[in-house]
Amino acid sequence: MRKTLLVSFMLLLSFVLIACGSSESNEENSNGDKQKEEASNEKWSEIQEEGEIVVGTSGTLFPASYYPQDSDELTGYDVEVMRKVAEKLGVELKFEEYGVDGLLTAINSGRVDVVINDMEVTEDRKKQFSFSEPYKYSYSTMIVRESDLSGIETLEDLEGKKHGGGATTVFSQIAEHFGAETKTYGNVTNDVYLRDVENGRTDFIINDYYLQSLALKAMPDIEVQLHPDLQFHPTNSAIVMPKDADKLKEEIDAALQELRENGTLTEISKEFFGGKDASKKPEEDVRELEGLDL
Template identity: 80%
Template sequence: MRKAFILMSMLLLAVIVAACGSSEDTGDSGSNNESEEASDSKWSEIQEEGEIVVGTSGTLFPASYYPEGSDEMSGYDVEIMREIADRLGLELKFEEYGVDGLLSAINSGRIDAVINDMEITKDRQEQFAFSEPYKYSYSTMIVRESDLSGIEKLEDLEGKTHGGGATTVFSQIAEHFGAETKTYGNVTNDVYLRDVENGNTDFIINDYYLQSLALKALTDIEVQLHPDLKFHPTNSAIVMPKEAETMKEEIDAVLAEMKEDGTLTELSEEFFGGQDASKEPEEDIREIEGLDL
């Protein structure tokens, strides 16, 4: 009788242990499934709609702008996104925002992604997913022609006024060296440049390619690129919601194709005066120490 009781107890214990194991396995599987569903949901929504909605400024020459006399947006970033959407079999809709409103538009769900020469930073990577880079560059500085705005080195920025967006990396660099930033809405390049010329601001930090081409387009404004300052190497990429892993994989695959077949090089040479911004620069670029981006 005692043996029968012990045997029954052991069988009951085995059933309980098996049940616990089964419960734990189910929990892990459910958690994994939920994670996979979250990563797939954004891409599933886009596929169901047959359309991807992308935020850009429309005022950033030559990345995202309206050519003179045209009501259709173009630019390096814009044409890259058009090619990606086409290869993915999706319609493309652009929504225009000021630079400071682009990332918040992703968080609010108003757009699916952002393409606007957006730099990959550690801080942004904690909040968003980024594609592989489609552009490599570095930062330069626009100053007055007459006196280089009194700037010989980055340490001379202390006490000076920088023109830029409040949430940009370029403003963070300026403020890191003690400058104040005068912020703007969604304005065109000439507004920034004329403020440097007339002394309302002292300098503008931005991407080398964007600044050099803006100066070529606006030759009547007496400003120039600083001849000696090249700093902060950058990678630009498409920004997506943090959980949109499947969407990132799909976009990365197309970007890899475009790099391999020469499409990125062709688009870059078209919009950057024959220069290939899709490849890393060979210049000696200063890294900024102590700046956590």
Template identity: 70%
Template sequence: MKNKGLFFILTLLTAVLLAACGSDSEQNASGDDKKEDSAWSEIKEKGEIVVGTSGTLFPASYYPEDSNELTGYDVEIMREIAKRLDLELKFEEYGVDGILAAIKSGRIDMAINDMEETEKRAEEFTFSEPYKYSYSTMIVREDDLSGIETLEDLEGKVAGGAATTVFAQISEHFGAELKTYGNVTNDVYLRDVEQGRTDLIINDYYLQSLALKALPEIDVTLHPDLKFYPTSSSVVMPKDAPTLEEKVNETLKEMREDGTLTELSKEFFGGKDASEKPEEDIQEIEGLDL
């Protein structure tokens, strides 16, 4: 009887301990879920999403001449996302270098500014599925192509750009000196190339094509022979925000399937569909540490 009683007590204690462990585990899991979903919960609670963008990147995020209304491909995509998620939308403007820092500090909920996912960025941020596909090109002086025939000719040249972009890293990878700017408009970059203060600008094909079209009086051109580094652009969100990521991706998928992304792209990219991958033969860049 004594042994049976002892066995019963030990069994009961084991059951209690297992229940307690299970309860702690459930609480921890609940706590993790709460932490992971906090980004979306906070947005939903306030009914507003605060988004970082530059406001100076034509045609992704810019102010048309004589207008104080922010627009652009990226801006209108975000307006549609907010509308479909039943949220108010507020834009905060930052230079390219300040956008990611603003996400980390919590000053903004996410960012949209033609930003590409890289391995290093993915360690600190969450990226949506791409809403734009493109590749890199190079603006050079029209009369002599800035003395550049291949990417290797960037050695010793001066490239205009923002310090934390992929395009800046490509320039430096091939030996160019980088001249950085604050949150300036496209004409400042282009005139520096024209006047010899810089030699080139590496950036997105669509953005550079339209910048040149908008400023035909500046004597610069896209390099006719250099198409390299295929790219994609995504919405940038805080790390460990799975619900927010899911909501944004679901909405982008809807917009792709119902033709909204194509419609917006053609509106802002001269009738071209940047929401689909380009068919051109694009040069990959080996050894680029992103």
């Protein structure tokens, strides 16, 4: 009898201990989920409380983010898309300008809430930041000298050439992957890049097709051109946010989806890209780059 009671007591004690352990485990999981949810909501809550979203951009990237001649009003495809997004979010919009290489750092330091500057979505960047759904689809091409295409017929001919670009851009990664050297710049305007190709200080500039097309159209006196045979690396551009800003991403994605469905993205794109709709995927046959972790 005593043995039976002892066994029963031990079983009851085990059940109590298991129940306590399960309760503690559930409480820990609950607290973890709560903390994760709070972190997810924190950036969006902060923006709502301030009534303002601070956006990093360069102000020198035509036609995405720039100042028209004789104007102090920032505009461009990216800028006007962001204005519409802020309207949908119901908050005021403030732009802060940084060089291309300083934009992502500005997110990490908290100086800006998000970045919009024709920023390509890459696997490497996705490890550190969150991205909205794309608001622009494109591909890369290159500007070369009119006289001889800078001696470039294929991407493999880039070895030993000089590329003009930002140190941390995907375009510089592509150039260096094929053996080129990158000459870096500060926050300078497009004409500086173009004239350096023209006069031989650099040989080529890899960048977005739409951006380069419009830059050339705006500065026809500079003797450079788009390479006629090289279209490569299809790209998506999106708004960049802190890694854990899930709620902010949700709100921005909803705003972009509405702007896509009601035709606003198409309308803005055609205004800044010579009647072309960069909000839709291109139909051109574009070369995918293998062996390059972008």
